[in-house]
Amino acid sequence: MLNYKFLLPILLLVTGSAAAQSSQAQFEVLKPDTSLNIYTYIDDCVAIGQRLRFQYRIKQDSARYAIPLQGHAAYADDVSIANSTVQKCMQQFNGDQIAIAPDSNVFRFKSMPWILGYAIAGRYDEVANLIAQELQYIPVDSVSELIAGYVDGLSKLLTNNIRPLNYGIIDSLLEPVYTALYPRERDVNAYASYLVALANYMNNKWTHWDRDGAMALASRIKLIVDSVGFTEEELEGLVGHNVYQFPEVVMRYNEVINYFGQLDTLRVNGPESYISIRQQSHQKALGVFADHFPLYVGHPAEPITPNRFIPLSSTSQNAMDSVIPRPGRMSFMVFLRDGCRIEGQSGHEDMRPYQRSQCWAAYGVLRRVKKAFPQLDVTVVTQTLGVFGSKLMIDSLEEIKAIQSQWHSFHNLPVNLAIVYTGYWRLPPPDSRRIDIDPPYVDAYFGYPMYPMGTPGHQIAYVISPDRKILSKAGLDQYAERELMEFLEAAMAWYDNGSSGPVPTFETSALDGKDE
Amino acid sequence: MADNNKILRQEDLKELAGRIIRMLDPSGSCAISLASAWRTGLRWSRNNVNVAADQRDITIVIQLISNGGISTVVTNQYDTQSLSNAVKHLEWKSKLEARDPSPLDASLHLNVPVQPPADVWSDNTYAYRLEDSEVVVDQAIQNARNAGVVSAGYLEVLAGSIYFYSNSDPNRGLISDYGELTKAQCSMTVRDPISQGSGWSGISTWDLGGMSQESIAKRSLEKCLASMNPVRVEPGRYTAILEPQAVSDLVTQLVVSSFSRGSPEVQQRGPFFLDRDESLGLNRSKLGLKVVDERISIWHNPSDVETGIISPRLGAQEVTWIKNGILNTLSHSDKYASDRLGETESVIGRISYRMSGGNSSIEDMISSSERAILVTRFSQPSMVHNGSMMSSGITRDGLWLIENGKITRALRNFRTLESPLFMLNNVEQLGVPTRVFHPGAVGHRTTDYLRFGAVNGLTSIIVPPIKVSDFTFSSSIDAV
Numbered sequence: 001m002l003n004y005k006f007l008l009p010i011l012l013l014v015t016g017s018a019a020a021q022s023s024q025a026q027f028e029v030l031k032p033d034t035s036l037n038i039y040t041y042i043d044d045c046v047a048i049g050q051r052l053r054f055q056y057r058i059k060q061d062s063a064r065y066a067i068p069l070q071g072h073a074a075y076a077d078d079v080s081i082a083n084s085t086v087q088k089c090m091q092q093f094n095g096d097q098i099a100i101a102p103d104s105n106v107f108r109f110k111s112m113p114w115i116l117g118y119a120i121a122g123r124y125d126e127v128a129n130l131i132a133q134e135l136q137y138i139p140v141d142s143v144s145e146l147i148a149g150y151v152d153g154l155s156k157l158l159t160n161n162i163r164p165l166n167y168g169i170i171d172s173l174l175e176p177v178y179t180a181l182y183p184r185e186r187d188v189n190a191y192a193s194y195l196v197a198l199a200n201y202m203n204n205k206w207t208h209w210d211r212d213g214a215m216a217l218a219s220r221i222k223l224i225v226d227s228v229g230f231t232e233e234e235l236e237g238l239v240g241h242n243v244y245q246f247p248e249v250v251m252r253y254n255e256v257i258n259y260f261g262q263l264d265t266l267r268v269n270g271p272e273s274y275i276s277i278r279q280q281s282h283q284k285a286l287g288v289f290a291d292h293f294p295l296y297v298g299h300p301a302e303p304i305t306p307n308r309f310i311p312l313s314s315t316s317q318n319a320m321d322s323v324i325p326r327p328g329r330m331s332f333m334v335f336l337r338d339g340c341r342i343e344g345q346s347g348h349e350d351m352r353p354y355q356r357s358q359c360w361a362a363y364g365v366l367r368r369v370k371k372a373f374p375q376l377d378v379t380v381v382t383q384t385l386g387v388f389g390s391k392l393m394i395d396s397l398e399e400i401k402a403i404q405s406q407w408h409s410f411h412n413l414p415v416n417l418a419i420v421y422t423g424y425w426r427l428p429p430p431d432s433r434r435i436d437i438d439p440p441y442v443d444a445y446f447g448y449p450m451y452p453m454g455t456p457g458h459q460i461a462y463v464i465s466p467d468r469k470i471l472s473k474a475g476l477d478q479y480a481e482r483e484l485m486e487f488l489e490a491a492m493a494w495y496d497n498g499s500s501g502p503v504p505t506f507e508t509s510a511l512d513g514k515d516e
Numbered sequence: 517m518a519d520n521n522k523i524l525r526q527e528d529l530k531e532l533a534g535r536i537i538r539m540l541d542p543s544g545s546c547a548i549s550l551a552s553a554w555r556t557g558l559r560w561s562r563n564n565v566n567v568a569a570d571q572r573d574i575t576i577v578i579q580l581i582s583n584g585g586i587s588t589v590v591t592n593q594y595d596t597q598s599l600s601n602a603v604k605h606l607e608w609k610s611k612l613e614a615r616d617p618s619p620l621d622a623s624l625h626l627n628v629p630v631q632p633p634a635d636v637w638s639d640n641t642y643a644y645r646l647e648d649s650e651v652v653v654d655q656a657i658q659n660a661r662n663a664g665v666v667s668a669g670y671l672e673v674l675a676g677s678i679y680f681y682s683n684s685d686p687n688r689g690l691i692s693d694y695g696e697l698t699k700a701q702c703s704m705t706v707r708d709p710i711s712q713g714s715g716w717s718g719i720s721t722w723d724l725g726g727m728s729q730e731s732i733a734k735r736s737l738e739k740c741l742a743s744m745n746p747v748r749v750e751p752g753r754y755t756a757i758l759e760p761q762a763v764s765d766l767v768t769q770l771v772v773s774s775f776s777r778g779s780p781e782v783q784q785r786g787p788f789f790l791d792r793d794e795s796l797g798l799n800r801s802k803l804g805l806k807v808v809d810e811r812i813s814i815w816h817n818p819s820d821v822e823t824g825i826i827s828p829r830l831g832a833q834e835v836t837w838i839k840n841g842i843l844n845t846l847s848h849s850d851k852y853a854s855d856r857l858g859e860t861e862s863v864i865g866r867i868s869y870r871m872s873g874g875n876s877s878i879e880d881m882i883s884s885s886e887r888a889i890l891v892t893r894f895s896q897p898s899m900v901h902n903g904s905m906m907s908s909g910i911t912r913d914g915l916w917l918i919e920n921g922k923i924t925r926a927l928r929n930f931r932t933l934e935s936p937l938f939m940l941n942n943v944e945q946l947g948v949p950t951r952v953f954h955p956g957a958v959g960h961r962t963t964d965y966l967r968f969g970a971v972n973g974l975t976s977i978i979v980p981p982i983k984v985s986d987f988t989f990s991s992s993i994d995a996v
Contacts, residue, residue, distance in 0.1 A: 392854040424858075430803045430844055433781075434858045435796060 298471075298503070301325055301333075301464045302444035304381060306418035308400050310408075312378075324418050329377045330495045331464040332369060332488070334362070334415070334476060335445045336382040337438075362459055362476035363411055365484070370414040372485065373492050379416040380407065383439050386424065396421055463491055466499060522554035522572060522642065522675060526694045529679035532594055536578060537681070539603045545581040547682040550574070556646055557672035563657045567670075568646055578602065582610040636821050638723040641698035644673045649729060656733030660706055665713070665740055667733075669704030673724065700724045703953055704732050705913065706740035712996045713746070713926070715739025716892060716913035718761075718953035720976065722821070726951075739892065739914040746926040748992050749917060755888040755944070756987035757881045757918070762911075763871075763979045764952040765894040766936040769907055771814065771869050773899065775837050777801065777846040781856075787905045787937055788843060802843050808940035810841035813872040822951065823868045823976045835863060867954075873980025874946030881945050881983040888918040889927065889989065897932075905935045910993055929996065930989035939984050947981035 309322040325331035370378050384399045386392065393399035400419050407413050423437040446460060461484075463471040471491055474484045490504040524532065529550045540546050552574045559567035576599075579588045587609040591602045649671055660667035677696040703718035717735035721727045758766075770787075779786030780801035788807070790800040815836040816823060836844050847865035854860065882890065897909030908931065915927040954977045 386858055387854045392858065392860050426858075428804075431801065433798070433856050435798075 298469055301331075301462065301468045301470050302441070303468070304418065304420070304441050304444070306381065307384075307396075307421045308417075308419040310400075310404055310417040310419070312408075312414055312416050322418075324379055324381070325464045325468055326377060326379075327468060328466050330375070330466060330492060331377045331379065332373075332461060333445075333464060334366065334378070334380045334459060334461045335441055336380065336459050337442055337446060338383075338385065363413060365476045365481050366413055366415060368481070369484070369488065373488055376488070376492065377416070378414065379418055380413075381418045381420065381441055381445075383420045383422045383442075385422060385436065386434065463488065465491075465503070466495065469503075471504060519645070523677050523696075524550075524552040524574060525677060525696070526679070528552075529677060529694065530692075532576070533679060533681045535594075535596070536576070536599060536603070539600060540578075540580070541607075545683060547579040547581075548680070549577040549579075550679040551676060553674060553676035555672065555674040556644070557670060558646060558649055558653055559670040560653060560657065561668040562666050563661055565653060565657070570646065576602070578606055580606050580610045636697040636699075636722045638698045638725065641673060641700050641722065641724040642675045644700070644724055652729040652733065656704065656729075656737075659733065659737055663706075663737060663741060665706050665708040665737070667704060667706045667736070669702065669718075669732075669736075671700075671702045671729065673700045674698070698722050698724075700727055701953065701955055702727060702729055702732050703955070704736045706736045707996070708740055708744055709996075711744035712928075713740050713742075713744035714913045714996050715741070715743060719951060720954050721951055722976070742916070743914045743926045746915070746928045747917075748928045751930060751989050751991050753986045753988050755885055755983065755985050756989075757878060757885065757888055757890045757983045758939075758981060758987075759878065759890070759892055760947075760950050760979050760981050761893040761952045762891045763982050764954065764977050765897050765909070766907060766934070766939060767814070767871065767979060768867065768869075768954070768977060769897060769899060770905060770936045771837065772865070772867055774905065775846050775865055777848040777852060780846075785902055787903060787935075788846065789903070801846065803846060805843055806841045807843045808838060808841050808937060809943040811872065811874065811943060811946055812838060812841055812940050814838040814869050816866050816869050820870065823870050823978060833861075833863065835866070837869070868976050869978075871949060871979040872946070873949040876945040876947050876981075876983070878947060878981050881947070881981065882918050882923060883921040884945070885918045885983070886920060888983070889930075889987075890914075890916045890918055890923065894932065900933070905937050906933060907935065908933050908990075910995060911989075912995070929993050931991045931993050932988060933990040934988045939982070939987065942984045942986055943982055944985055945983040949978045949980040952977050952979060 303323050303325070305323050309324065325333055366378065366380075369376065382403060384393070384396050384403075386394075386399070388399050388402045393402070403419060404417060407415065407417055420439040420441060422439055424434045425437065427433045427435065445462065459476050461474045461476050463473070465471050472487055474487075487504065494501060494504050529552065532550060533548050536548055537546070554570075554572045556570045557567070558565060574592050574594060576591050576594060577588060578590075579586055587606060589602050589606040589609065591598060593599070593602075653671070656669075657667055675696070675698045678694070680691070680693045682691045699720065699722050701718070701720040703716070705714065705716045707714045715736045716739065717732045719727050719732065774787055776786075780789035781799045783789075784792065784799050788802045790802050790805070792798075793800050813836065815834070815838075817834045819834070835847075837846075838844060845863060847863045848857070850860070850862045853862050878890075882888075891911050892914035893912060894909040895912040897907045899905060899907050910931050911929045915929055916923045917925050917927050
């Protein structure tokens with residue numbers, strides 16, 4: 001049930017001309033920026049328009065690729081107008097028929113058929129205008145409802161983002177909108193996904209309530225009271241059972257209850273309150289494990305000798321041994337545990353949606369980090385798993401080739417690749433399961449318990465100084481991105497100044513001076 | 517007059533596949549699946565025959581692999597013009613299905629046969645004519661009338677053939693398989709609504725020669741007459757002698773729902789979930805542990821024509837689920853095999869199974885019982901607890917009390933609450949395994965039954981009668 005009574009006004013800065021300018025990049029083949037998850041639905045639609053425009057065909061019986069047109073048409077004011085508009089656009093492409101799939105998404109745009117039609121016709125300025133109009137009517141509570149229905153997969157916002165052949169037009173179209181909506185929409189999205197992630201985190205073996213509970217509770221209060229405007233009672237029934245029950249579970253822990261009582265500023269609204277909450281909850285939680293937070297800052301980064309190092313500039317697979325992080329340059333190293341290698345490949349349907357969303361969100365962050373700091377040495381460290389997609393990989397070289405193909409060719413990610421072989425042993429028969437032995441980098445880099453930015457996941461990023469000292473660490477997700485960017489800005493400025501002056505830290509960049 | 521064209525046989529299907537292949541792009545990858553089926557049968561109720569049917573159909577499935585996508589067209593028309601239209605439609609669809617280039621070829625995800633399909637064929641069954649059953653059914657109905665009771669039942673005979681062709685597997689080249697089967701099944705219930713008696717008998721088999729319609733009719737009538745004027749006894753735990761059909765009703769639940777690695781090792785549920793191993797970070801199943809009486813083995817062997825299935829798409833593996841009481845194998849998918857086991861082969865779950873037995877006859881079991889209950893079969897047993905497989909059902913079509921080694925009286929039916937695992941851990945005596953009635957899930961089209969129903973429909977279950985202790989009859993009920 002949607003609740004519009006707390007609908008807040010949104011200021012939009014998008015103009016038709018700006019959108020038209022941005023649409024000039026339409027033929028430049030870029031990969032999708034999936035951190036803009038809230039617009040995924042539009043992305044799908046525009047992407048399909050793009051596919052038609054470039055003479056690609058749409059998979060007929062898959063809701064993932066097909067246009068969820070029925071839902072939009074049913075939601076439109078005049079179904080016949082919507083359909084005829086689409087059909088007219090279709091006729092421009094030799095009468096090709098378009099597949100229609102049932103739509104289960106709650107998040108609907110009234111003018112989606114027209115958006116689609118304009119996208120097919122290549123009139124991207126109109127597409128931008130329609131999107132801008134639609135965004136004025138996104139009720140915040142619809143975001144909550146989406147999340148409520150898909151607790152297990154982070155949220156529908158985060159998971160419906162398979163976008164083959166999705167060109168830069170989408171990002172360039174939406175970026176101004178995204179920027180304009182940032183203070184509210186993006187935060188809400190981040191809070192919501194964070195909340196759901198934590199709800200999923202409940203039964204995870206890495207759960208540490210004493211450490212994460214305060215943050216979770218803080219996020220929930222923030223989401224409810226400040227951003228969304230709901231009271232707790234109104235949230236019940238809208239939000240999934242796990243999410244709603246989550247704080248109650250948390251509150252069983254005396255430490256959290258004690259610290260929660262001291263988090264007074266959680267109830268204070270403000271543009272930077274999210275950072276304040278994070279810092280407070282961190283500090284409060286750190287009261288229990290005071291020694292953990294500073295453990296890694298300033299410590300030497302463990303050198304890794306990957307079995308294969310594939311630099312970004314390489315166009316083919318090279319067996320080039322190299323010790324990373326490479327000295328003498330500022331490094332941004334992303335470590336993957338269990339890989340990020342299934343989406344986009346055959347068999348990816350088996351992957352759990354939240355795993356896919358984690359990877360895709362990270363790709364967007366990585367792409368923007370490299371774009372903002374081209375001199376930064378961005379390296380992804382991953383491991384062989386003996387399987388790629390659903391294909392058994394007996395030959396590690398074949399798997400390395402597939403990994404390289406995925407990162408460099410399929411996703412076009414501007415990163416170096418360092419690949420480490422994974423050993424394994426087997427349980428005795430008849431069980432016979434293969435038990436992977438974590439490569440050394442997992443122990444070295446996944447061991448630190450605290451994340452100043454982002455949430456724990458199967459991917460983790462370290463900022464490492466030219467002399468191989470750890471400067472900070474982050475989970476690669478969209479709600480850590482702002483802080484990460486600010487930190488990297490400070491770190492690169494320090495690097496550009498010859499590494500003189502105080503070494504930047506998390507406290508001195510993103511949070512400095514922004515606390516209450 | 518003999519009718520020898522009920523289905524398309526091997527040469528016919530090969531010729532048909534050849535016609536289709538010639539219409540397709542010779543450079544493309546394709547898979548063709550052809551199924552031809554014939555089904556005939558009689559149904560009767562309240563002592564009157566009301567259905568006599570003869571159905572024949574063919575299903576043609578053509579798959580084209582193009583640009584990483586798989587497109588499919590299905591038809592049952594095989595004249596040249598219809599096939600041409602189907603192929604044109606397929607080629608049009610293949611353009612829609614085109615996907616992004618992928619490092620992995622879509623053909624890897626097309627199911628192709630692993631081994632040649634098993635044949636389960638009986639000329640005797642294929643030669644069956646409805647007229648052959650006229651006398652038997654008429655006599656069964658007349659006998660019921662004479663006894664003052666009503667009978668209902670059905671007799672079904674079918675035959676089918678499957679041909680599979682694929683040139684899409686780069687590792688195995690051209691694949692061409694043919695298999696054919698026959699099946700016959702008969703079920704008959706005789707009831708006396710006044711005296712509240714009910715009897716039943718039935719069997720599923722591939723060879724009509726092994727199915728005596730006369731004995732089915734005779735046994736169901738005898739059971740009905742013997743079950744009249746039932747009395748109540750207190751519910752509780754009794755020693756139970758379960759006829760093979762009753763054993764099948766409970767054990768099939770175990771085979772169908774529990775022999776899967778996903779339940780214990782991924783979902784932490786089901787009767788075979790052992791515990792969470794925190795040190796390894798994974799869930800352990802009871803594989804390798806004793807789960808039932810050591811006299812019990814449950815297996816499926818595709819070369820055993822009595823339980824063999826025909827299904828080129830499913831492959832054919834021998835699998836032993838339980839061996840001498842020890843959980844030996846659980847099914848798993850291709851994905852599980854590659855991810856967790858480092859293997860390529862899946863283990864496919866099957867309903868068809870054979871269970872080990874002993875030498876005791878039901879008469880031996882009765883004569884050795886001081887106080888026990890003889891059960892014909894169960895109605896609608898449904899699982900009420902996944903972890904223990906506790907199932908609730910009701911007895912039906914014949915329930916008798918045994919006292920001092922003899923059947924003494926007919927009983928009113930009970931609701932039962934029992935787990936097949938508990939039951940198989942309380943075994944006292946085992947009889948000779950025999951084939952039971954298992955109609956399976958029959959679709960509205962016989963060819964679908966052939967193509968997709970191999971697991972659910974074309975199954976044979978061979979189980980022994982069992983004498984078990986402490987079987988729970990939880991409450992007395994009025995249902996007959």
